[in-house]
Amino acid sequence: xxxxxxxxxxxxPSPEAAPPDTPRSPAGRSFTILRTGPQALxxxxxxxxxxxxxxxxxxxxxxxxxxLANRLAGNPEDAAGLEVLLGGLSLRANASCTVAVTGPSTxxxxxxxxxxxxxxxxxxxxxIIGAPRHGLRCYLAVSGGIAVPxxxxxxxxxxxxxxxxxxxxxxxxIPLGTPTGIPAGADVLPPVQxxxxxxxxxxxxxxDEWFDDPAGRLRDGRWTVSERSNRxxxxxxxxxxxxxxxxxxxxxxxxxxVTGAVQVPAxxxxxxxxxxxxxxxGYPVIGVVPPxxxxxxxxxxxxxxxxxxxxx
Amino acid sequence: MRLRRCGTDAVLVEVDSxxxxxxxxAAVRAADLPEVVELVPAARTVLVTARxxxxxxxxxxxxxxxxxxxxxxxxxxxxxxxxxxxPDLELVAGTAGITTDEVVRLHAEATYSVAFxxxxxxxxxxxxxxxxxxxxxxxxxxxxVPAGSVGVAGExxxxxxxxxxxxxxxxxxxxxxxxxxxxxxPALLAPGDRVRFEAxx
Numbered sequence: 001x002x003x004x005x006x007x008x009x010x011x012x013p014s015p016e017a018a019p020p021d022t023p024r025s026p027a028g029r030s031f032t033i034l035r036t037g038p039q040a041l042x043x044x045x046x047x048x049x050x051x052x053x054x055x056x057x058x059x060x061x062x063x064x065x066x067x068l069a070n071r072l073a074g075n076p077e078d079a080a081g082l083e084v085l086l087g088g089l090s091l092r093a094n095a096s097c098t099v100a101v102t103g104p105s106t107x108x109x110x111x112x113x114x115x116x117x118x119x120x121x122x123x124x125x126x127x128i129i130g131a132p133r134h135g136l137r138c139y140l141a142v143s144g145g146i147a148v149p150x151x152x153x154x155x156x157x158x159x160x161x162x163x164x165x166x167x168x169x170x171x172x173x174i175p176l177g178t179p180t181g182i183p184a185g186a187d188v189l190p191p192v193q194x195x196x197x198x199x200x201x202x203x204x205x206x207x208d209e210w211f212d213d214p215a216g217r218l219r220d221g222r223w224t225v226s227e228r229s230n231r232x233x234x235x236x237x238x239x240x241x242x243x244x245x246x247x248x249x250x251x252x253x254x255x256x257x258v259t260g261a262v263q264v265p266a267x268x269x270x271x272x273x274x275x276x277x278x279x280x281x282g283y284p285v286i287g288v289v290p291p292x293x294x295x296x297x298x299x300x301x302x303x304x305x306x307x308x309x310x311x312x
Numbered sequence: 313m314r315l316r317r318c319g320t321d322a323v324l325v326e327v328d329s330x331x332x333x334x335x336x337x338a339a340v341r342a343a344d345l346p347e348v349v350e351l352v353p354a355a356r357t358v359l360v361t362a363r364x365x366x367x368x369x370x371x372x373x374x375x376x377x378x379x380x381x382x383x384x385x386x387x388x389x390x391x392x393x394x395x396x397x398x399p400d401l402e403l404v405a406g407t408a409g410i411t412t413d414e415v416v417r418l419h420a421e422a423t424y425s426v427a428f429x430x431x432x433x434x435x436x437x438x439x440x441x442x443x444x445x446x447x448x449x450x451x452x453x454x455x456x457v458p459a460g461s462v463g464v465a466g467e468x469x470x471x472x473x474x475x476x477x478x479x480x481x482x483x484x485x486x487x488x489x490x491x492x493x494x495x496x497x498p499a500l501l502a503p504g505d506r507v508r509f510e511a512x513x
Contacts, residue, residue: 048349048361049350051361052428052502053429053434054432054433054435149494151493151494152493152498161433163433164493203320205318206317253354253355253357254354254355255356256350256357256358256359258319258321258322258350258361260319261318261319278430280354280431285318288318288320290319290320291320
């Protein structure tokens, strides 16, 4: 049997366990979580490269927004921040830091006053992220990044597998790393625009031949985003994608899934897989949504109208 | 071997047997392409995901794969201690028409290899199961299979890294550390690894 290597206790310097660029948390650099809304998670750019072990990629669903927040806070783009679903997060800074909130337009208050990003927090300052008027997910970056211990090279919470830190709760103390860069200066931040109706590009395959007229049905069908959507996938309700007579009742041996895969269960209602998707699945995948089209999907509220645009 | 398009950055390689899956996986792994992000074997497919623009290099490797040849890639040999007292041991013996002692002997004497992982982090599908132990899943899956359970289903045997629902016939249990995300190598078993079970306790 292989020997197991346990990481040393937190605070023990260990050059092997912590790469040089890993943020450390000097005493006192932390946030205290005072309240959360429906969900607040630590997210970075995830842990791709582990699917062969059954581990999903995870990571921020709206990566451009997390990257932007990190740049504004003076961090590398892959630093860990917070992914805040429908606002409702309040926290207290226990150290001087710079924060930036990105994503859909959202009121951000510090000690009760509306502030633009990036902004400075002094020890004791309280920050509240209100509910976005449109969209679902805001991203908060803090200078130095969130410094919870990484698992498989990432600090992201994977809601499917339970890897990474637990969802944030009131009373949690969240360690912050040491700032390494200079926060961006004054900026005009265009918020993420969230449309009431999405047209989503899709590349057919790998199992489009299981379906009747896949390009036509995808092009002409109409769906709405289901309230059962989450970080695993966006579930759609609407036009049923029906199998050909030859493929009805057949089973597919489980096969690898990519992020953006549009899987069609037996009821014909498609699911677009997001970052916390299972690594393999046994229902046929009719097509794949390209990476650039996924952030808008991750911001689509239940009820959003959706159509597909099959690509050549 | 059929290549199926899987979005802009991935290709799903479809083959006819678990042996061909291993040939494709091992060949791509041995090529050690920096463009490859994910290499995911499954029952009859290998998914290869590349960095943007990296698929051409992957296709060149795939074009040269010999499905009859198994490339040797670095793999571990792992022995997993098992207490053979599972709740379905009698059922497995009865289905095979042998004694429970013979079930234990067959399961522990065989040498297995990890065909692929999935279902949950660290859940490894092992092939090499003796024919007598190829058995269907339970008619009614358990809502909770305890972590460490060792079971059989179809041509596979596996150990459950954590408690999940499951329909495999359970013949034993292990306390081997199957998955721990805090470890440098979190999964005890990875595709290509060789595995033996050892009767313990």
